[in-house]
Amino acid sequence: MLTCLQGSRLIDPSAPGAKPGGEVADLWWRDGRFVSAPESGTVADQIIDGSGCITMAGGIDLHTHIGGGKVTLARMLLGDQMPPWREATRFAGEDAASCEFLPSASVTASRYLDMGYTTCFEPAVIPCNARSAHAEMADVRGLDTGGYCLLGNDDVLLRLIADDEPQEVINAYVAWMVQATRCIAVKVVNPGGINAFKFNQREMDVDTQHPKYGITPGQIIRTLCRAVSEIGLRHPLHVHCSNLGVPGNIESTLATIRAADGYPIHLTHAQFHSYGAEGPYKFSSSAAKLADALKANPNVTLDVGQIQFGQTVTISADAMHQYDNRNLAKPRKSVLLDIECEAGCGVVPFKYARREFVHSLQWAIGLELFLMVDDPSRVFLTTDHPNGGPFTAYPHLIALLTDRSLRETALAEIHSDAAAASSLAxxxxxxxxDDIAVMTRSAPASI
Ligand SMILES: [Zn+2]
Known part of the structure; x- marks a missing residue:
């Protein structure tokens, strides 16, 4: 069947010869594949009126928790808190956070498709749980899904590094794990820290020695970055840095970049890792430092993990920091567990409030990162769903990025000290x- 989408504005800045802002044109496809415009006079079997609409490639979310044990645990923990899904209603901003922070698989699929997204990646597939993670993602119907295999806190890898095994041995292990888990990339969360937590370590910086293996997070990062590069994975090592959420953690984030030793590295939910410890609240923005580091290190990409005000639930393999966060749980309950010695898991419900200085500044730091990294192919749109807020906030977030006056209105509503401390204004x-198309389409496609 030949179909023609007539008269929409086609925006694909990655296409050869693309004009800024795209152009109004017809788009043809036959039996599910795009084709060149046929000879004039050809009549399509189906015509879709696209006038007044914008057409882009399908969006790709490279970091969203849509499958696996943690998501299920969060739904079980909060079953009594979940309001009924209001299918017919569309939400934005805070309303989205309060109503839809952990949708079911079918609602997840329909919300992503509504936003023009076609592909999503679960970034924390614990190897022994890979089968169930893929099974859950298969329920997110209509979306292409994939996962990143979680390594770097498993005893096998830590022992290989501690025993100074040759890189080829480690490469073979990493390749086997990626193959066995049917994942397309490798993620590391708080490198070595989740494992060290089990030996009663409660803090771990990039150069801290592991209490049992004697190796450092920096060594784990360097070894895994190199393995990912040498076995030929397209996506760089996907890194949740040390010291998530800790004031002053920008130093750990910059040390992580140095540890990569020039190998490609992707820093995930970078907003949670861009904090200084200055000012009266001992909490400040270091977004500018991270933006400068990106300029100086072309091997680095990041996604933001923007927060949204309202209720959500944080679900992370970072048991060390979820153990600290359990005291901040709202409602006051949480789950922490070990998973077969491969990783950890913490589920902590959380409410981001505008009246809180720290939450307000976190919100501003995320937007600063989006706006200070001037290359939209190196900074990606995420809320680390549902950790910073639900992915359904993306249209609202895009509006904030594309409209300075909307941003100023929103800035006037946050904690006034946070607004004053931020450079957002x-x-x-x-x-x-075009920038949005690069950030949400062509750039995530290329990595
Ligand atoms: Zn995440």
Missing amino acids: GIDREYSL
């Missing part, structure tokens, strides 16, 4: 639709 930049 002085940033004029507005994303174009």
Whole structure:
């Protein structure tokens, strides 16, 4: 069947010869494959009126928790808190956070498809749980899904590094794990820290020695970055840095970049890792330092993990930091567990509030990162769903990035000390639709 989408604005800045802002044109496909415009006079079997609409490639979310044991645990923990899903209603911003922070698989699929997304990656597939993670993602119907295999806290890898085994041995192990788990990339969460937590370590910086293996997170990062590169995975090592959420953790984040030793590295939910410890609250923005580090290190990409105000639930393999966060749980209950010695898991419900200085500054830091990294192919749109907020906030977030006046209105509503401490008010930049297409489509496709 030959179909023609007539008269929409086609935006694909990655296409050869693409004009800024795209152009209004017809788009043809036959039996599910795009084709060149046929000879004039050809009549399509189906015509779709696209006038007034924008057409982009399908969106790709490279970090969203849509499958696996942690998501299920969070739904079980919060079953009595979940309001009924209001299918017919569309939410934005805070409302989305309060109503839809952990949708079911079918609602997840329909919300992503509504937003023009076609592909999603679960970033924390614990190897022994890979089968169930893929089974759960298969329920997210209509989306292409994939996963990143979690390594770097498993005893096998830590022992191989501690025993100074040759890189080829480690490469073979990493390749086997990626193959066995049917994943497309490798993720490391708080390198070595989740394992060290089991030996009663409660803090771990990039150069801290593991209490049992004697190796450091920096060694784990370097070894895994190299393995991922040498076995030929396209996506760089996906890194949740040490010291998540800790004031002053920008130093750990910069040390993580140094540890990669020039190998490609992707820093995930970078907002949670861009904190200084200055000012009266001993909590400040270091977004500018991270943006400068990106400029100086072309091997680095990041996604933001923007927060949204309202209720959500944090689900992380980072048992060390979820153990600290359990005291902040709202409602006051949480789950922490070990998973077959391969990783950990912490589920902590959480409410981001505008009246809180720290939450307000976290919100501003995320937007600063989006706006200070001037290359939209190296910074990706995520809320680390559902950790910073639900993915359903993306349209609202895109509006904040493309409209400075909306940003100023939102800035006036957050904690006034946080607004004053942030440099957001002085940033004029507005994303174009080309920038949005690069950030959410072509750039995640290429990595
Ligand atoms: Zn995450």
